Amino acid sequence: MGPVPRTLELFYDVLSPYSWLAFEVLCRYKNIWNISLQLQPTLIGGILRESGNQPPAMLPHKAVYLRSDLRLLSQHHQVPIHFPKDFFSVILKKGSLTAMRFLTAVKMEHPELLEKVSRELWMRVWSRAAEKAGMSMEQAQELLERVSTPQVKNQLKETTEAACKYGAFGLPVTVAHLQDETHMLFGSDRLELLAHLLGEKWMGPVPPAVNAKL
């Protein structure tokens, strides 16, 4: 038997496009590197409140930069990100509370579907294409009913607090549990550094699938 897979926690919110980038890259590498990827649905609003930070788009020059940064990264990472028409309404007004509670419920009841449902939600918010996630209507309805239960609300709260305890001031946050140390890495642009910490090979954001472990 080989060495024990290292646990990576990915704290993410579907409202965060950079979280989507980190998510897709780590989903690709989970079949290549010796890691165990734990997806952690988190509320970015809670992280920002707790840390006193604000969304980068609040600064005009950053808002302009975000658009081109995401457009280029979308191409490079092969993730179909398109800015929503009414960006400020999406991010600031509508938020993601229901969506993240829904994902929390999915994680509790159908963890094997968490990856696909998360992707589907990102597709809805951040892409023009929407694909089916393979969840039946009954399952979706049942989960929607659970969204406002104390268990689900509390679980999302706890996950968000866990991210804050790791020192998060935004998302995505990747926490790497190595033998001797734990590292919190912020952003979708610390994954090459993560490879270095894991002693694994970085093959860019779109590694060849042929390397995938079977």
Next chain:
Amino acid sequence: MGPVPRTLELFYDVLSPYSWLAFEVLCRYKNIWNISLQLQPTLIGGILRESGNQPPAMLPHKAVYLRSDLRLLSQHHQVPIHFPKDFFSVILKKGSLTAMRFLTAVKMEHPELLEKVSRELWMRVWSRDEDITEPPSILAAAEKAGMSMEQAQELLERVSTPQVKNQLKETTEAACKYGAFGLPVTVAHLQDETHMLFGSDRLELLAHLLGTSDNGTSYRGEKWMGPVPPAVNAKL
């Protein structure tokens, strides 16, 4: 003759450790990629003021994160970054005005020494926790970079002339016009488009952009080989 090298402008301030990371990586790749690297001494204080941004360390969680981020990146990039003991004094009180004016003068008079003098100033402030604001500090850095005492003294005297002050101002304004809200900023001039990239963590993306086709003709790709590419690949 091969294709024309693409111009990359690197806007940087020695007060910025992430600028040092970008600087070292681009200095390594300038002998590997088909690029012409133009170093642009810039005042980060001016960028922040103009854009209404503040240094990341002003937010407590970011200040904590910065330390470990830079420690890990320092190892990964093989750049000897060490946090100054009195970080806030170095960054917020002492600043880098004289140092960046000096580098501006170096660029105007001895551009071939700009890379080395820049590096020596970073080594002082961001590796050995030494001052970069007093004249003897700047002269020491210049000498270590191979400048004679006479040359260094002469340039130091130029620091308070209108030409040097204005040049630094113009460079800083140019970065702002590109949309900068911090440093480092890398501006890539491709055939059809200009791209402004912020941070030391957009260099793999830069390699990708340098490899895209210009104006329909396919261009040989530029390979990203991590922050410490093998020197054997260097063009001779």
